Amino acid sequence: MIAVIDYGAGNIFSVKNALDFLGLENKLTSAKNEIEAADAVILPGVGAFSYAMKMLEEKGLTEVLQKQAGEKPFLGICLGMQILFEKGYEFEETDGLGLIKGEVRKIILPGLSVPHMGWNRLVHRNDCALLSGLGSDGYVYFVHSYAAECEVGNISAYCEYGREITALVHDGGYVYGAQFHPEKSGETGLRILRNFAELITG
Amino acid sequence: MLAKRIIPCLDVKDGRVVKGINFVGIKEIGDPVEFAAEYDRQGADEIVFLDINASHEGRGTMLDVVKRTAEKVFVPLTVGGGIRTVEDIRDTLRAGADKVSINSAAVKNPGLIKEAAALFGSQCVVLAADAKKTPGGHYTVVINGGRIDTGIELTGWVKKAEELGAGEILLTSMDTDGIKNGFDIDMLKAVCKAVKIPVVASGGAGRLEHFAEVFMKTNCSAALAASLFHYRELTVEEIKEDCRSKGIEIR
Numbered sequence: 001m002i003a004v005i006d007y008g009a010g011n012i013f014s015v016k017n018a019l020d021f022l023g024l025e026n027k028l029t030s031a032k033n034e035i036e037a038a039d040a041v042i043l044p045g046v047g048a049f050s051y052a053m054k055m056l057e058e059k060g061l062t063e064v065l066q067k068q069a070g071e072k073p074f075l076g077i078c079l080g081m082q083i084l085f086e087k088g089y090e091f092e093e094t095d096g097l098g099l100i101k102g103e104v105r106k107i108i109l110p111g112l113s114v115p116h117m118g119w120n121r122l123v124h125r126n127d128c129a130l131l132s133g134l135g136s137d138g139y140v141y142f143v144h145s146y147a148a149e150c151e152v153g154n155i156s157a158y159c160e161y162g163r164e165i166t167a168l169v170h171d172g173g174y175v176y177g178a179q180f181h182p183e184k185s186g187e188t189g190l191r192i193l194r195n196f197a198e199l200i201t202g
Numbered sequence: 203m204l205a206k207r208i209i210p211c212l213d214v215k216d217g218r219v220v221k222g223i224n225f226v227g228i229k230e231i232g233d234p235v236e237f238a239a240e241y242d243r244q245g246a247d248e249i250v251f252l253d254i255n256a257s258h259e260g261r262g263t264m265l266d267v268v269k270r271t272a273e274k275v276f277v278p279l280t281v282g283g284g285i286r287t288v289e290d291i292r293d294t295l296r297a298g299a300d301k302v303s304i305n306s307a308a309v310k311n312p313g314l315i316k317e318a319a320a321l322f323g324s325q326c327v328v329l330a331a332d333a334k335k336t337p338g339g340h341y342t343v344v345i346n347g348g349r350i351d352t353g354i355e356l357t358g359w360v361k362k363a364e365e366l367g368a369g370e371i372l373l374t375s376m377d378t379d380g381i382k383n384g385f386d387i388d389m390l391k392a393v394c395k396a397v398k399i400p401v402v403a404s405g406g407a408g409r410l411e412h413f414a415e416v417f418m419k420t421n422c423s424a425a426l427a428a429s430l431f432h433y434r435e436l437t438v439e440e441i442k443e444d445c446r447s448k449g450i451e452i453r
Binding site for chain 2: 011013116
């Protein structure tokens with residue numbers, strides 16, 4: 001079972017819809033015991049970095065998630081990916097979950113509109129299990145104004161939008177993060193979610 | 203860079219797909235969920251549902267259509283028509299829409315854009331503007347399906363909407379809509395020049411080359427059409443292939 005963390009940040013139902021469509025057993029939850037019992041964790045999120053961290057704190061989920069990230073496949077999506085990092089600067093400097101080294105800062109691009117919103121092409125940088133079976137022409141759907149700045153070794157894929165925008169990250173262990181919305185990225189997105197589910201070992 | 207988007211629009215009345223010509227002569231043609239799934243298979247980058255007869259009682263039917271679509275279509279969904287309040291927006295997003303488009307209600311109450319953007323984020327607030335050219339050569343905003351000319355100047359209105367927090371403009375030219383002779387390039391250019399947020403071109407697509415044309419002649423981010431797709435005159439795939447062959451970045 002994949003635990004989809006329900007902490008009041010964002011449209012978790014579209015993630016659930018996509019997992020259901022793929023026939024992957026899942027549950028929307030914020031219960032510690034269910035998260036611990038799950039085979040994998042998906043941390044979605046839409047909104048602000050500081051708000052998301054506050055919600056996780058209030059629900060007492062910060063430490064549970066930090067621990068689970070070392071024990072089972074763990075995927076952050078959009079804001080859920082951003083809070084995997086050490087720090088964010090949306091509204092105020094806020095500590096993230098600190099699972100991947102790096103910071104999340106506002107995208108500033110003269111002449112280009114922000115939010116970076118729409119379909120952009122994933123450029124593969126490092127081998128990554130989530131990109132298995134995907135060619136170099138896969139487009140995915142982005143909606144964000146902040147982007148992760150991290151070590152090249154953690155970047156599985158980026159996209160071009162005035163500069164390189166971190167798109168898919170991996171800590172080298174169980175933790176993955178997608179800045180885009182795989183649940184809104186057509187066939188390519190569904191394949192990435194299926195690849196993630198395949199990390200679950202029986 | 204971002205790919206240019208091709209967006210099929212489904213005009214929905216009482217849970218069924220219809221398409222009018224110049225907003226009159228509405229004809230019913232099918233189940234919206236099935237149409238959306240077919241457009242997704244063809245490579246649609248986004249799907250727009252427009253509730254064209256959004257009575258209070260009809261809203262539930264539309265939300266059900268959105269919910270059922272979101273269970274099987276995994277590209278962004280935009281829903282418009284009859285959205286008047288923050289509660290309407292919340293219900294629509296909860297049903298599975300990624301964006302809502304606001305038209306007449308924003309003209310009557312521009313504060314709705316600001317309120318919606320603050321609560322749900324600019325990324326999900328689309329300002330839909332219907333406009334036409336005046337004999338004096340200006341563009342004015344029309345509402346209520348084209349029945350009322352507000353006299354509001356178009357470029358000033360879209361600028362204001364952007365300032366209030368709209369994340370995108372969906373511009374329909376009432377002069378070209380249903381005529382199938384191409385998008386209203388001049389009107390689109392004027393709006394693209396006025397705002398930095400993405401502009402979606404709507405109204406007038408009739409042939410394959412009209413899509414590449416709007417992307418080559420304007421800065422529009424997306425092009426929308428309804429009847430062309432409904433009546434299977436063109437597929438999304440055919441349009442994308444034509445754009446690609448002309449060097450336009452397409453998913």
